[in-house]
Amino acid sequence: MESQEQRVQRPAVRQAARVVAVAGAALLVVGCAQVPLGGDTASEAAVSAPTVAAAEVLPRSLAGSYLVGSQAMRQFDSGIAQQHIDFVLNAEPENRAVLTKAFAVSFDNNAYNRAFALARIFDVSEQKNPLISLALAVEDIQRRDYAAASKRLNDLPSSSVNRAIGPLLLAWVNLGQGRYDQVEQTLTGLSAFTGFSALTNLHRALIAAAAGEHAAAIEHFQTAGAHKPPAALRLTLAMATEFARGDNRQAALSLIESRDDPLLDREQVIAHLQRTDSTSPRMSVAEGAAEALFDIASALHRERQNGSALFFARLATYLDPKQALGYLLIGEIHESRAQLQRALDAYQSVQTNSPFRLMANLRRAETLDANGDKAGATAVLTAMMTRQAGNPEPAIRLGDLHRRSEDWPQAIAAYDTAIARLTANEQANWSVYYARGIALERAKLWPRAERDFLQALTLSPDQPYVMNYLGYSWTDQGINLDRAEALIEKAAVLLPSDGYIVDSLGWIKYRRGRFDEAVTHLERAAELRPTDPVINDHLGDAYWHAGRRNEARFQWRRAQLFDPDPELRERLQTKLRDGLTAAGSDDRR
Structure with missing residues (x-):
């Protein structure tokens, strides 16, 4: 009998947790223009330009280096791009096209100080670049120069993305300037965008919470649907935090307990809610602006504009180094580009006490395995299984890892642990029985495999x-x-x-x-x-x-x-x- 693995197509037993779908707000930007940073398009995955042997091409001529640097950017080789674009920039320091590329490459390499210095050189020109102007407004927010940020945001060059992000950032800047009463008027600028009501209500709630307006914050969270399934995880967490800050810890805990979410790190979240009260620090302007930047990044990612999404996610993590969802999105985009080490670095940047650390570790394990480090991936998942004693998800991922490498006994053992942790025979659990059934069949344990396949069909016929x-x-x-x-x-x-x-x-x-x-x-x-x-x-x-x-x-x-x-x-x-x-x-x- 030939192997089933050779001839039966199956979808992934468990899709990797995707940050925008699982944790971010379910929002789309309609009609977002492609942003000319980083060289990708809506079909980034299909890039098929000739590979540049960039490591062997040393800067020799301005035209040659400009072409090599531009091609390296298209191929996401930011190190080589930096080398060649800098060579051209040294010769033509006021060339706007070169400055734009140098800014983009510096930003991609996390060289933020250099990127902003280049942006300021560019900004003295009367002809503005929408994203460079936006980046400088973000730098103003980071420096708490809210007057400069307000002026720059009001003068942003027009683009579909800036028309969306501008009012969000201005609303947070208004708060920083003590103008909470102007927030509502500022946010009305988003009404022209289809599907932005949830996003607008989210930021109304976050700004009200940051301003200490507890009743208004809870009302806006409820309008945004934070208390109803299937609300985005970050929305539920924000509302639960506000309940705890208002000394309604029971309501906060009830919100979390109502979620049946294997990607929720309950231990971290409950500990956070237990120590949160009216004296706890509130969201800062920079943190709120980072939330807005992440929202736009996730929407661009849904539109498959990954270069633009990466730029906004980096702005978010620049403003708020604790912006876990931004790092998760950065890691996901690097994974899609086969930049596995950069993806691992992004996942590792999520703080250990973040509610999203569990999600980051699951992604890290999957990326380690894809990078050929099965032992490292196994160690991450095994540690998670121990720490998350009641959560089946790490065990499922470990079973999937062993199944992919055809280590059937280890896969079966991991799936056994996962199934023992399942709290109910729900329809969504069919895939776990199916996965174990495959491992059992390949291990020639047919009676058990048959029972699992039948159980999978019982749950989802x-x-x-x-x-x-x-x-x-x-x-x-x-x-x-x-x-x-x-x-x-x-x-x-x-x-x-x-x-x-x-x-x-x-x-x-x-x-x-x-x-x-x-x-x-x-x-x-x-x-x-x-x-x-x-x-x-x-x-x-x-x-x-x-x-x-x-x-x-x-x-x-x-x-x-x-x-x-x-x-x-x-x-x-x-x-x-x-x-x-x-x-x-x-x-x-």
């Missing part, structure tokens, strides 16, 4: 990948064929263009002796997955029994081209030499 895996397993063992066929046919209706499921449909027709039907489905599967060796092998078998011997041999030869595993390669060689029966593959049971 319409999961096509579970139906396919179970149906194919039964088919390959020659048992429960009626039930197997029904499951696979249902899976094929749900996912008619999935090549692996269509292959399973053809395979059960084959195993039941209906070769013409089998050929029809297997030809379709081979169209959908033309380079899968097992599907090509199956089609060859079906052709053979349909009397199409030359076509069968063609498919078996074709299967050899697509890197079959040693066991399948040996069977293919035997079939090509002796025919199907001699290969021992004619047992349809």
Whole structure:
């Protein structure tokens, strides 16, 4: 029996926690223009420009270095970009195009002092750059020069992004200037943006809380939906903090207890709420402005404008070095660019006492594994399992890690721990039973695997990948064929263009002796997955029994081209030499 892992497509058992979806406000900026920083577009992942052998290209000419630096920026190699852009800048220190690139590269390298110095050189010109002007306003906020920040924000060059972030930052600057009564009028500028009501209410609440207006803050939090599922985690945490500051600790704890969220570090959050009271420090103007910058960064990220999102997230963490969600978003963007060490640095920047440290550690473990450090990833997850004694999520992630490396006993042990920690047989838990079932099946512990697949379907009956895996397993063992066929046919209706499921449909027709039907489905599967060796092998078998011997041999030869595993390669060689029966593959049971 060939490996299920070779031939059954499955989605990730647990998707990595994505900061914007899980923790950030669920907001979209409609019509945000692309920001010319960092060289990405809405299709950043598809960048296919020729690779610059930048390490071998030393600055020699201005034109050459400008081109090499620009290409390095497009390829997210900020170190090489800095080297070449600086070479040009030294020769042409007032060139606006070079200054813009030098500012962007310095910012990407976390060289904030240098970036702001370059921005101030640029800013003396009458022709302003929207983002450089915004960055200087952020620097004014960081220096608590609210008068300068207010003037700069009111004079921001127009762009769709600045029209969104300008009123948010101005509202916080108004608070810094003691003008709380002007906040509401300032925020009305956001009413022109579709979908911004939740964001506006969030910042009304945060500003009211920062101003000590407890009743108004709670009212705005309620308007924003902070007390209702599925409110963003940061929104719920902010409202719970305000309840605790108003000496209503029971309401604060009830908000947290109402959330069934495996990414919530309850121990950290409850400790925070227990020590929060009316004397606790309130959110500063810089921290509130950082929240606004993160909101715009997350919205840009949703629009797949990752260069712009990264710029705003860096502004957020510059203003507030404790801005955990900003670091998580920075790490996620670096991961998408295969800059794994930079992603790890960002995740490590989340403070150990942050409510989002659990989320950061989960991402760190996944990135360590992707970077080839399975031992490091295992150590992170094992420590989290110990510390988060009642939380199944670290154990699930550890099981996934071992499953990816085909360490079946360790995967099973981790999933056993995770399932023991599940508090209820809820629909969302189907994926954990499915994952353990895969590990058990691969470890040849079929009775237990079968129970897990059936449990997964009990919890969520319409999961096509579970139906396919179970149906194919039964088919390959020659048992429960009626039930197997029904499951696979249902899976094929749900996912008619999935090549692996269509292959399973053809395979059960084959195993039941209906070769013409089998050929029809297997030809379709081979169209959908033309380079899968097992599907090509199956089609060859079906052709053979349909009397199409030359076509069968063609498919078996074709299967050899697509890197079959040693066991399948040996069977293919035997079939090509002796025919199907001699290969021992004619047992349809």
